[in-house]
Amino acid sequence: MHVSLNEFTLTCRRALDGLGFPPGEFEDAADMVVWLEQHGLGGARLLGEILPRLAGEQWPALALRHDDGGCVIMTMEHGSLLHGGSLAADLACTRALESGLGLVRLRGCRDRSFILGYLARCARRGHHIAAFWCTGEPRRAIQNVAVALADERLPVFRRFRADGGGEQEADTDTLTLMATRDFAMLPAAPSDHPRIELLEMVTAEEFDARSRRAWDQGVEIDRWVWQELKSLADRKLVAATEASRARGAGETRPAD
Secondary structure (H helix, E strand, O other), X not given: OEEOHHHHHHHHHHHHHHOOOOOOHHHHHXXXXXXXXXXXXXXXXXXXXXXXXHHHOOOOOOEEEEEOOOEEEEEOOOOEHHHOHHHHHHHHHHHHHHHOEEEEEEEOOXXXXXXXXXXXXXXXXXXXXXXXXXXXXXXEEEEEXXXXXXXXXXOEEEEEEEOOOOOOOOOOOEEEEEEEOOHHXXXXXXXXXXXXXEEEEEOHHHHHHHHHHHHHHOEEOOHHHHHHHHHHHHXXXXXXXXXXXXXXXXXXXXXX
């Protein structure tokens, strides 16, 4: 189905609210989904794939496992990044403000590509931030690297294939976030390294062009996904009553 970006945003927020996401969290989660769709990375398709899981699992608790003042390690019990990834990013940014560098590792989380939308929000707030995660098979993983600078509206995203040095297995259920006050501390991507194959690169300019097309032309959403989102959104609608119809919109003055 062809829908406007505004309509998709509103429906996503209501749908995740209907799924039981807490106030404040469902807006963040929906905005991450919409960001991927708006910038050509299939946010609606990814959300459709995980909707059955989101509907069947409870809100996973974020647990602090290690904090030495330099690196924070947290676990999520294999929940979706939509369930709290924004909190990990905010923590990295807070540590960067305090000490110059914030490093947070979130273990056991799924759907980590949704963090791309939140990186853009962190950059708009004045933070330099990078995210790293691996997908695929541990011995032949694809490394995903996204970097958002505070003076840019949009991140740069790269996907690499690397052999990991032969026998080393990649960690495919961890998201690493690094925020800093100094952009020079962010790592460069060695795309010309002989053991690293650059599979994809999306620049800030390309993200901007995709965004403008989405605003101007709308987005295409799979009909089944759209129906599921509308059904979830309807859970939050309040049925009209005779009294509400007679009262109309707005509050009325209570009887004296």
